[in-house]
Amino acid sequence: MCRHARWREMRRRQGRRRGRNDMTKTDIATRVYNHTWKLDPIVRSLIDTDFYKLLMLQMIWKLYPDVNATFSLINRTKSVRLAEVIDEKELREQLDHARTLRLSKKEMIWLAGNSFYGRAQIFEPEFLAWLSNFQLPEYELSKRDGQYILDFHGSWKETTMWEIPALAIINELRSRTALKALGPFTLDVLYARAKAKMWEKVERLRELPGLRISDFGTRRRHSFLWQRWCVEALKEGVPHAFTGTSNVLLAMDSDLEAVGTNAHELPMVAAALARNDEELDKAPYKVLRDWNRLYGGNLLVVLPDAFGTASFLRHAPEWVADWTGFRPDSAPPIEGGEKIIDWWKKMGRDPRQKLLIFSDGLDVDAIIDTYKHFDGRVRMSFGWGTNLTNDFAGCAPTELKGLNPISIVCKVIEANGRPAVKLSDNPQKATGEPAEVERYLKFFGAEDRVDQEVLV
């Protein structure tokens, strides 16, 4: 073959690769399949949830198997009328789809075989056997005043598992609705800007030498794929600082540590179940004892603010000071951290051996300020949520309010028919029936509670 003919041949072959004549290369079957699109599931796995749900689930399954608990969606951002934004049919399809999920064999093997927080076999075989048949229970959905009423009634060990998928579904349906306004090019610009913005954050975090940070962004994420990208960005950009993700599925798929310990639902249910003042008084500590029966080491993290941190610390038994750390979740981070450090000192403990986990509404500025404030005085870790996985401010070519995250939670509202309450250090984050909140406030006191605007 002469040189020219060789080139002709090479050119002919290469024309197939990256030509401008894209239409001839379209995969017709895929295209037809796509334009008959029915459902793009938001939650595709039961372990697309926060790791702490599994740890708590095992405790509930073991110690509270007969307790009933109702979880309910609470949209604190009333100005966003979710029932007008999200199509009910689409919402039901997504919730129904989540109910079809079961743990896959691979997921079961991974949960059984992986070490969590350095500990092998953290999940008991009997628990895993029960979990292998787990299905999300029924839901009740209705509308009132432009909002969805979304309730999960039933056994605590089933309803608890709706918290994360319900929130992820609502949040992603909302962003999908907002994105319907955009064409392919503006979508490309949107994600390019979001990536550029995320990377600026990564570059700022790089400047903190001893930083430890993890992804806590599942529930409020813009979308599953975007959360995965953000997790990848932290893995790539701050590999030494990035300690893991609360998302069990992403942890498995990306060989990351699954992180997280426990949540307010434990003291809230314990308090709801209290039959008298003495039991109510002891409820916050009782669940810690329960926890300690199952878990140890770095999993011994106290969440002190369910009924106010000040009251919690004042009445805390000596052994609480032996736990590894605290996660102040509603006080301003520096103020809240200082109070816990003072308490450790008062209890004769060295804060430098202790851990503070910050996880409430963090943005990069708050992370940097808090890090610098406490650097060298205490061990620290940051659980980065909404501002990690759902920060699209300024990314759309024209403002899309539907992309601004909202403050939405899925909380236990009653246990065995008794109302559940959360007071929090920030009255804006309190939940529960007003009369019951009043009763708790009289009981635990309102000391040090500070109103802070809840953005996310």
Add this chain to the structure above:
Amino acid sequence: MCRHARWREMRRRQGRRRGRNDMTKTDIATRVYNHTWKLDPIVRSLIDTDFYKLLMLQMIWKLYPDVNATFSLINRTKSVRLAEVIDEKELREQLDHARTLRLSKKEMIWLAGNSFYGRAQIFEPEFLAWLSNFQLPEYELSKRDGQYILDFHGSWKETTMWEIPALAIINELRSRTALKALGPFTLDVLYARAKAKMWEKVERLRELPGLRISDFGTRRRHSFLWQRWCVEALKEGVPHAFTGTSNVLLAMDSDLEAVGTNAHELPMVAAALARNDEELDKAPYKVLRDWNRLYGGNLLVVLPDAFGTASFLRHAPEWVADWTGFRPDSAPPIEGGEKIIDWWKKMGRDPRQKLLIFSDGLDVDAIIDTYKHFDGRVRMSFGWGTNLTNDFAGCAPTELKGLNPISIVCKVIEANGRPAVKLSDNPQKATGEPAEVERYLKFFGAEDRVDQEVLV
């Protein structure tokens, strides 16, 4: 089918769509084809070139068919040792590939059937018949002092067509080399940031209500695909201001206007061919007369700076003031524009009826400043080049010097064996043998020539 079974089935089908189990969906044939990758051609079409080359080509073919002209690559950024950056084998493969190209039937039909600058059949049938067999001529490639010597000898009507593909190939091979350092994630961040950066520029340009701007960025582009994205961004973001692209292929594929008129090579060759001082004196105007024999209207744009704008204006015949506009290409835009406006006024013409086209090293600041300076006093248009299609400063996760654009041109250096010279209003942009440059300077004068750093 019961409801549950329906969901199971739907889920099974949908698992194929956007699953995490991507490996099972890999198109094996494509994958195998890709990992035997041989060449990704940079120039895939003879009309992946600037429109002005075709306009000039028709004039050369018609009026100067027997003139020989040598074009040569000139890298003004000596600090970048191109022969050490770009692999010679890869460069030869790309140049050889470009030589295999012929105009396709679709391209021929489009050139014949499309209107350019509002004029149908701008290309004569005889010219198109000749063009349909066009092939890029041979090249001569060697290395010296870390630079490539890349020369194109032969008939002017063939060698002229190498200017743009040669530059595009060199520039894209250089960026490909730089990008070899990056993994898939950092490449993703790089392009996300570049897109975000480009969109910031678009948003700034939006604020100029009467702006007219076009893409002149083919020769210095980062890559073909990136140029296409930038053109798409202008089309999407400033649809009313965006008047077209100099790239004929992109104009055809994206239904945009193809824009551009003529270049320095015309007066340079005319001057080189001059047999005496009288002919040299008339050379810059002779080519304008030639041009006017073929083209009219908005194509009557004077490029005044080949041998210095001051000299050009001082000796210009009256009819030059009747042309539609000027493209000052090497003076500082405001200064250069003011001198041309003064000249129009001196010649009794109303500048508000005239057009200034700015195209020299423009960034957004220069565009905005120039626009604001001249707004209302003259018609304006901006030809945006390197800073449009090759601005990756600050986009790589770590600095990649190989992505900074270089100042590289492909210039005519001799015609019929006689040296060609460009003086320019900026001595940094002068080309030609030093002794010959001296002779031209004595002849045309050095009036108003101002050294400006040439970045791109």
